[in-house]
Amino acid sequence: MxxxxxxxxxxxxxxxxxxxxxxxxxxxxxxxxxxxxxxxxxxxxxxxxxxxxxxxxxxxxxxxxxxxxxxxxxxxxxxxxxxxxxxxxxxxxxxxxxxxxxxxxxxxxxxxxxxxxxxxxxxxxxxxxxxxxxxxxxxxxxxxxxxxxxxxxxxxxxxxxxxxxxxxxxxxxxxxxxxxxxxxxxxEWHTPHFISKSLPKHLYAHTSEPIDFMNLKNKKVAILGGGASAFDNANFALEQGVSEAHVFVRREQMPRINPIRKMESSGMIERFQALADEKKYEAISHFFKHNQPPTNDTFNRAKSNNGFKLHLGSPWKKVEERPDGIHIKTPKGEHLFDFLIISTGLxxxxxxxxxxxxxxxxxxxxxxxxxxxxxxxxxxxxxxxxxxxxxxxxxxxxxxxxxxxxxxxxxxxxxxxxxxxxxxxxxxxxxxxxxxxxxxxxxxxxxxxLTEFYQYDEEEFIGQWKAEELQS
Known part of the structure; x- marks a missing residue:
């Protein structure tokens, strides 16, 4: 066809x-x-x-x-x-x-x-x-x-x-x-205040915003967040010519479970609204604990690129603009970048x-x-x-x-x-x-x-007969 x-x-x-x-x-x-x-x-x-x-x-x-x-x-x-x-x-x-x-x-x-x-x-x-x-x-x-x-x-x-x-x-x-x-x-999309208050806007962007990747060619980019969108942006940046894309994740391990897959097979999507309020709140609280991980092909594509770096257990403690770039401090070390991409949800x-x-x-x-x-x-x-x-x-x-x-x-x-x-x-x-x-x-x-329904009187049946015919 x-x-x-x-x-x-x-x-x-x-x-x-x-x-x-x-x-x-x-x-x-x-x-x-x-x-x-x-x-x-x-x-x-x-x-x-x-x-x-x-x-x-x-x-x-x-x-x-x-x-x-x-x-x-x-x-x-x-x-x-x-x-x-x-x-x-x-x-x-x-x-x-x-x-x-x-x-x-x-x-x-x-x-x-x-x-x-x-x-x-x-x-x-x-x-x-x-x-x-x-x-x-x-x-x-x-x-x-x-x-x-x-x-x-x-x-x-x-x-x-x-x-x-x-x-x-x-x-x-x-x-x-x-x-x-x-x-x-x-x-609204969320950019942590310690970033927006510390840096001029031209040095960072949320993943939801337009980003001039051509202007970032051959430069180093840091991405905050461990969800699927962070890795999508890392791959995209590297494909557009960024020299290095570093993904910083707060957790010590990458999220591995996608709760949506279980919801799709358990009746939780179609029947969720039947739950009592306390069960709804508890279920979504659990859902929020599992940041949607990147797909395996997305992660492997990033991993195969020499410019990709992953930092686990590395929340940003401080960011500041310096003459030589953007300085980022984490519990595991300090880093210098040309641009920041924020993937912290909404x-x-x-x-x-x-x-x-x-x-x-x-x-x-x-x-x-x-x-x-x-x-x-x-x-x-x-x-x-x-x-x-x-x-x-x-x-x-x-x-x-x-x-x-x-x-x-x-x-x-x-x-x-x-x-x-x-x-x-x-x-x-x-x-x-x-x-x-x-x-x-x-x-x-x-x-x-209802008034129109009660007043409706259009005749549909038009048959006629005599009483003796009906009794025969």
Missing amino acids: SLKQLNEQVKRDLDYLNYDDPTWVKPRQSEQGHIFDVVIVGGGQSGLAIAFGLLKERISNILIIDENDKGQEGPWETYARMVTLRTPKHITSVDLGIPSLTFRAYWESQFGEKSWSELDKISRGDWMNYLKWYRDILSLPVQNQTKLELIEPVGDHYFALHTKNAYSKETLLTRKVVLATGIQGGG ITDPALRPELALLEHNIKRWGDVYDPPNSLKNPILDSHPYLDKGFSFQARNKHEQLSGLYAFNYSALISCGITASALSGMRYGVPRLVSAIADELFLDDEEEI
Whole structure:
């Protein structure tokens, strides 16, 4: 089957499902302009899958907005520097159960079944190309170059989304908002203060930021962090001509266990939300202890490069700029570098998100509802929003509007597991989110829907007969 034939198969499969049936949602009117039923913030893999899920549920008055240019959504063409995805190739995700929409179908239509069986992992570039195809074949409504600046509640019925692009500002009105904003969408990337306060910004960058590797050619780079991203950046830097890339890890041994693999086979991804709060908190606390290790091929590729150096049990105690470079002090020695790359993850807290400035004071956190044992208590976990099973924010003060606002990003980790945080969780998380939105839209209009139902009197049966015929 060619890609052209696959495209026809996708359209046929969707036609079998009555994909284009009219919506059941009651339209809302406003003097201020069009009111969307749902606006999805983020046009990466999650945002696209959510839009497809909503369209399958005949919720069509929707829009995806993304601040990036078309084809630059998500991390794959920006700050992601791995060669391949870490997720096993057979895991399904954004297809939402439609075989012709799977990555496997997309791959085999171009390279054949034998090529699929020989494929080890999906390359980053191939995955992004697949997402572009997915967006186009489904004709998903994405508005690029649109950055959300502020979410403002308007009465009790909808939100005003204040956005901007390169030329102007625009206010979008919507009943529901989904923050499908990825890894950093629940807070911000974390650079330790002892680094940001000690060095000028041109001497370091977080892995999430653009880095001018061409300017670092033949120079020495230090990377702080022992997770997969640290090794991805080390490999990328060396491939771009950096003379040495040193990875500094706080632990005495490299993390070896990837808890996601166990979650994928144990029911923990799809059933996580059934756990009691104390079990959720305990499980994610354990999850945080296991920083996702690099894949074996990523580590071996770094190890095989003469410019790669690994420093275990070597947290940075002090950094300072000197005339001959950046001086780093660790418990095991001192080092001199030309540039630092920070791979220390992120901090989750709604207070860190500028678009939530008018709402974050009312967003319930885990620290508001659960007091863990001292052995588990973690302020990083406590600052996560406390979401319901449908990914909806919960209000501290029920008298202030928060209904209709959903978080499908890394901030959902404690409440909903990795269903919004990893490719392997999306096939479970997206349908749950879509169902919650559909229920809420239905209940918003239940009186009108039920009144129309009670008044419905269109005759369908038109048969006639005589009494004696009926008795014969």
